[in-house]
Amino acid sequence: MDENKLNPENNSDNQETVKDNVSENTEPEASDNMSAENAEEQNTGETNEYQEFLARSSSEEQTENAENSEIAEAGAEIAEAQTDSGEDEKGKKKSRTKKTNAVLIALTVVLLAATACMVWFLASNNSSKIDLDKVVLSVNGVDSTAGEYIYMYSAVQANYYYYQLTAEQMQQITEEQLAYIDAMYAEAVEKGYAMTDEDHSELDAQMDYIQSYAEAESMNADEYLESSFGKGFTVQKLREYNEKQQVAMKYYNDILAGIEKEYTGENADEKVNEEYAANKKNYDLSDAAYWYIDSSEDGAQETADKIVEQANGGKSFDEAIKAAAGDSASSSKSLKGYTYSTISGNFSEDAADWIFAQDDSGNYTNGKGTATSIAAEGVIYVLYVNNAPARDESVTVTVNYIKVSADEDDTVKSEEELMLSAKSQANKIFDEYNSGTKTEAAFKELLVKYDDGDNELISGDVFEDMKKDGSHDSAVENWAYDSSRKAGDTAVLEGDGCYYIVYFSSKADHPVWYETILSAVYNNAVTSWQEEFVKSYEDSITKDEEAIAEAIEYINSMTASMAS
Numbered sequence: 001m002d003e004n005k006l007n008p009e010n011n012s013d014n015q016e017t018v019k020d021n022v023s024e025n026t027e028p029e030a031s032d033n034m035s036a037e038n039a040e041e042q043n044t045g046e047t048n049e050y051q052e053f054l055a056r057s058s059s060e061e062q063t064e065n066a067e068n069s070e071i072a073e074a075g076a077e078i079a080e081a082q083t084d085s086g087e088d089e090k091g092k093k094k095s096r097t098k099k100t101n102a103v104l105i106a107l108t109v110v111l112l113a114a115t116a117c118m119v120w121f122l123a124s125n126n127s128s129k130i131d132l133d134k135v136v137l138s139v140n141g142v143d144s145t146a147g148e149y150i151y152m153y154s155a156v157q158a159n160y161y162y163y164q165l166t167a168e169q170m171q172q173i174t175e176e177q178l179a180y181i182d183a184m185y186a187e188a189v190e191k192g193y194a195m196t197d198e199d200h201s202e203l204d205a206q207m208d209y210i211q212s213y214a215e216a217e218s219m220n221a222d223e224y225l226e227s228s229f230g231k232g233f234t235v236q237k238l239r240e241y242n243e244k245q246q247v248a249m250k251y252y253n254d255i256l257a258g259i260e261k262e263y264t265g266e267n268a269d270e271k272v273n274e275e276y277a278a279n280k281k282n283y284d285l286s287d288a289a290y291w292y293i294d295s296s297e298d299g300a301q302e303t304a305d306k307i308v309e310q311a312n313g314g315k316s317f318d319e320a321i322k323a324a325a326g327d328s329a330s331s332s333k334s335l336k337g338y339t340y341s342t343i344s345g346n347f348s349e350d351a352a353d354w355i356f357a358q359d360d361s362g363n364y365t366n367g368k369g370t371a372t373s374i375a376a377e378g379v380i381y382v383l384y385v386n387n388a389p390a391r392d393e394s395v396t397v398t399v400n401y402i403k404v405s406a407d408e409d410d411t412v413k414s415e416e417e418l419m420l421s422a423k424s425q426a427n428k429i430f431d432e433y434n435s436g437t438k439t440e441a442a443f444k445e446l447l448v449k450y451d452d453g454d455n456e457l458i459s460g461d462v463f464e465d466m467k468k469d470g471s472h473d474s475a476v477e478n479w480a481y482d483s484s485r486k487a488g489d490t491a492v493l494e495g496d497g498c499y500y501i502v503y504f505s506s507k508a509d510h511p512v513w514y515e516t517i518l519s520a521v522y523n524n525a526v527t528s529w530q531e532e533f534v535k536s537y538e539d540s541i542t543k544d545e546e547a548i549a550e551a552i553e554y555i556n557s558m559t560a561s562m563a564s
Contacts, residue, residue, distance in 0.1 A: 048197065070430040086258040129231055132229075132231075134547050135544060135547065136174060136544050136551060137149070137178050137548070139541050140540055142183070142185050142186045143182070144178040144181075147230070148241050149551040150179065150230065150554065151233075153170060153362060153551075156173050167413060167552070171548075178206050178536070182244075183533070185253055193250055194247060195247060199243075199246055202246075203243065206242070207239065220236045225238060228560075232439060242386075256526065259522070260525055272312065275517050275520065281358070282339050283513055284340075285389060285391070286336060286547040287336045287388075287389070288331060288334075288335040289332040289334055289384045289386060290335055290382060290384070291307065291317070291329075291384075292379050292380060293325070293379070294378065295379055302381050306320075307320045308371045311371035311384055312369070317332050317386075318369070321382075332548045335347070336386070340355075343355065351383055352377070354372055354374065356389055357524065368386065369384075369385070371384045371385070371449050392511065392513045393511045394411050394511060396507075397466050398506045399505060400460075400503040401462070401476065401502045402426075402447050402459075402460040402500070403459050403498050403499075403500055404425045404429070404501070405459075407421065410446060419494075422457070422499050423492075426500070429450060432446060432502050433501070434490075438490075440505060467512070468481045473493075474496075475496075485504055487505060487507075488504065489504040490502060490504070
């Protein structure tokens with residue numbers, strides 16, 4: 001029987017609900033959905049219908065799209081490299097909202113992603129033609145053309161290449177995104193939103209990327225776009241499409257800012273405390289362990305009962321297991337750091353009910369040193385509570401770092417000499433930092449300078465939302481959590497086989513449990529607003545199905561031409 005795969009070392013990613021999509025296991029295994037990404041998405045409280053939608057693609061359709069997805073992956077990497085006009089993104093603070101909804105992705109990354117996807121179509125020698133100005137979809141008096149459809153479709157392909165979307169899924173998301181932007185733009189214009197000089201300057205900078213790609217292909221920008229998206233797809237059209245999206249985005253961001261104001265200060269405290277009181281067990285973390293035995297074994301229940309008796313009598317859990325099941329018995333496994341929903345959906349609902357059992361006052365009834373057994377299909381679990389569930393009171397920090405690793409070639413130098421060499425390099429970088437403006441921006445510039453791939457022993461990034469839990473080098477954790485630590489502090493630290501140059505950026509304002517709930521209630525508010533917004537315009541969407549079919553046919557012909 002396999003060991004349980006719930007990973008207690010990733011506690012920071014397991015502080016909210018995971019979809020209850022796994023039935024009670026006969027073996028104590030967590031589902032593959034128990035990933036850090038899924039845990040974080042559920043942490044926000046979002047109801048991401050698109051994830052469910054994307055998961056329904058068949059294996060045949062995935063295979064059919066594999067070739068195009070590989071091409072889109074390359075294009076997406078180019079888009080990522082272009083972000084913020086080439087400026088470094090490392091260490092950038094994550095936004096409170098995890099914008100996983102497909103229509104929101106369209107508003108934030110369409111330009112770069114779609115531009116990168118020119119890689120798919122470029123030099124395809126395709127002779128197909130299409131009227132790019134033909135209206136395919138309208139919402140509240142705002143039109144989307146065939147050119148915009150092709151442009152958006154390519155962005156969908158780039159942003160979802162990991163999901164291996166079917167043609168039908170890409171078409172649905174494309175149309176939903178276009179409708180969303182059109183509706184947002186219509187409302188924005190009505191409220192007086194428009195492009196500013198600064199917006200135009202930003203768009204100019206983005207258009208410069210297209211010119212640079214065109215020059216690399218010995219073309220001008222219009223020729224480059226036409227070879228990618230079709231005759232008549234010019235820089236001017238691309239500007240028009242993106243001006244609409246930028247105006248919509250300005251309005252959208254202001255709406256988010258308005259919602260966020262409702263979740264600051266005393267308002268935030270009130271909303272967080274209300275949510276915690278109502279759903280305490282979805283935020284408190286377990287500190288328990290389990291052991292199991294095949295129920296078909298002779299005396300299985302008797303063995304489980306003996307373990308429970310001895311554990312409740314004061315023995316440690318592992319001592320009780322050895323005493324009842326023999327010295328060769330396996331040790332207990334951890335269930336530490338998980339919410340009720342995590343354990344219920346990926347391990348055992350009965351186990352979660354027992355660990356998180358509460359009295360009428362909301363106090364947990366099974367405290368330290370409490371044990372019980374639970375029979376499931378083919379197995380008997382023995383559970384033991386080390387400590388009653390509790391909130392995660394730790395406070396996270398953010399630390400920028402440059403890491404200088406010691407060379408592993410001990411045939412040339414001793415380990416001590418290699419570490420001295422790494423220390424010398426680290427001090428050199430640190431001296432360079434101290435000779436400058438000594439700001440966080442300056443530190444990040446050094447990070448980019450030295451983490452350029454030329455020296456494989458030097459790397460850097462940011463430890464964001466770091467906790468003192470042993471998941472990072474102890475030298476960094478101990479330094480970051482020194483009681484005197486403040487923003488702007490720097491140091492050179494000797495780590496495990498390396499040296500770190502570190503910059504202390506910030507400390508969270510509240511403990512993890514508070515930040516977790518604040519993100520959840522804020523995102524629930526955003527999701528509710530989105531749902532209401534979509535309802536407000538979904539009945540006013542008009543589509544020209546024939547024009548859409550022509551656009552799809554044109555995209556297919558371009559892709560087929562390139563593949564051949």
